[in-house]
Amino acid sequence: MSVKPRPLPPGLHRETLALHTALERSQYGEHSEALYLTSGFVQPDAETSAHRFAHSEDGFTYARTSNPTVTSFEQRLAALEGTQAAIGASSGMGAILLMGMGLLKAGDHVICSRSMFGSTLNLFGKEFAKFGVETTFVSQTDVTEWRSAVRPSTKLLFAETPTNPLTDVCDIQALADLAHNAGALLAVDNCFCSPALQRPVELGADLIIHSGTKYLDGQGRVMAGAICGPSKLIVDVFAPIVRTAGMVLAPFNAWVVTKGMETLGIRMQAQSASALAVAQWLETHPAVSRVYYPGLASHGQHALAMRQQSGLGGAVLSFDVRGADAAALRANAFHVINNTQVISIATNLGDTKSIITHPATTSHGRLSEAQRQAAGIGQGLVRLAVGLEHLDDIKADLLRGLDTL
Ligand SMILES: *Cc1c(COP(=O)(O)O)cnc(C)c1O
Numbered sequence: 001m002s003v004k005p006r007p008l009p010p011g012l013h014r015e016t017l018a019l020h021t022a023l024e025r026s027q028y029g030e031h032s033e034a035l036y037l038t039s040g041f042v043q044p045d046a047e048t049s050a051h052r053f054a055h056s057e058d059g060f061t062y063a064r065t066s067n068p069t070v071t072s073f074e075q076r077l078a079a080l081e082g083t084q085a086a087i088g089a090s091s092g093m094g095a096i097l098l099m100g101m102g103l104l105k106a107g108d109h110v111i112c113s114r115s116m117f118g119s120t121l122n123l124f125g126k127e128f129a130k131f132g133v134e135t136t137f138v139s140q141t142d143v144t145e146w147r148s149a150v151r152p153s154t155k156l157l158f159a160e161t162p163t164n165p166l167t168d169v170c171d172i173q174a175l176a177d178l179a180h181n182a183g184a185l186l187a188v189d190n191c192f193c194s195p196a197l198q199r200p201v202e203l204g205a206d207l208i209i210h211s212g213t214k215y216l217d218g219q220g221r222v223m224a225g226a227i228c229g230p231s232k233l234i235v236d237v238f239a240p241i242v243r244t245a246g247m248v249l250a251p252f253n254a255w256v257v258t259k260g261m262e263t264l265g266i267r268m269q270a271q272s273a274s275a276l277a278v279a280q281w282l283e284t285h286p287a288v289s290r291v292y293y294p295g296l297a298s299h300g301q302h303a304l305a306m307r308q309q310s311g312l313g314g315a316v317l318s319f320d321v322r323g324a325d326a327a328a329l330r331a332n333a334f335h336v337i338n339n340t341q342v343i344s345i346a347t348n349l350g351d352t353k354s355i356i357t358h359p360a361t362t363s364h365g366r367l368s369e370a371q372r373q374a375a376g377i378g379q380g381l382v383r384l385a386v387g388l389e390h391l392d393d394i395k396a397d398l399l400r401g402l403d404t405l
Helices: 014-020 046-053 068-081 092-103 118-130 143-149 172-181 231-245 251-261 264-283 302-308 326-338 369-375 391-402
Strands: 085-089 109-113 134-138 154-160 185-189 207-211 225-229 288-292 316-321 355-357 381-385
Touching: 014 068, 014 264, 068 085, 068 225, 068 251, 085 092, 085 231, 092 118, 092 154, 092 185, 092 207, 092 225, 092 231, 109 118, 118 134, 118 154, 134 143, 143 172, 154 172, 172 185, 225 231, 264 288, 264 316, 264 391, 316 326, 326 355, 326 381, 326 391
Parallel strands: 109 134, 109 154, 154 185, 185 207
Antiparallel strands: 085 225, 207 225, 288 316, 316 381, 355 381
């Protein structure tokens, strides 16, 4: 009964795919994607039901297996990442758990950057370790460290670029070559750039991890996650696990993120442009000692980042305020944060509203001082996820604190 979408012509650009992929219309012909808020699906007869449960016939049965709204989200994200398929998960961490369950068993070995998202480090270092999966944590930027960590049991290399909060960039192509020579897979967490800026499969990565909670939704409304990759892994390996283990993406959340992706390209362009302007301007402020942003010529992997990220730095930057010692650094960072009136004091990112964070006492607060020092996260470090406010208002908000230090 549904109004079949007209087939899309080949060669469409990502901005267009973000609007028109997977537009399945009901008999009402709604222009905006419908939200199928249902856990179960009525079957026409017992035979069809049996075929659908045996997967010998397409069709929806129960939302832990699939739901049309979630399927639309998956197809749209796969189109943007340039992968054959994608599968939704309850959150970004749910997607990483799903990847681990699908690829790893006791005795297997993983190599992972030690600068990855904190919960990712915990998941591999603590939770997967309980099941006999061993992880070696290596430098984000030094490929030789990755190479020397390879063992015969290495099954997965997992990277995230740029990192949070210091925006270190790794060489996706070099890691893909290394993984494939070792008979392993490379997965890349693409949260920070999103497919609008960076498409890791084009550089040889096998799997892409997403927290849809961040830039895909873009407005900080829901939790969502996904894995993008080849059909043989998505359909044959990961889908049966979601069906069994239940880290399924809720249809409502899938709908919100599907709508969010329509504006992904334009948001990433605008927020990256503002972030670059703020980063360049902060570099000239006397109260700031260092700015971390891949779009700056002063960034250690600037050329690599520009190649991998469509010439843009993304919307997250960090900076060190000046201070005589750790106590003064923290006081000065808190002063800058507390004097904002527009930018939100929060720890998430990927929102249209700018967010300011003190990593040393929040996202990295559970590390020891020695671990924090090793990670380069000082008490004077402030992270800024730049949103869509007017650039002058963002600068003025930062100046309230920076000019009164
Ligand atoms: C937020 C985030 C995650 C986890 O995603 P959730 O949706 O919060 O579970 C994973 N990786 C990166 C880089 C993130 O920023």
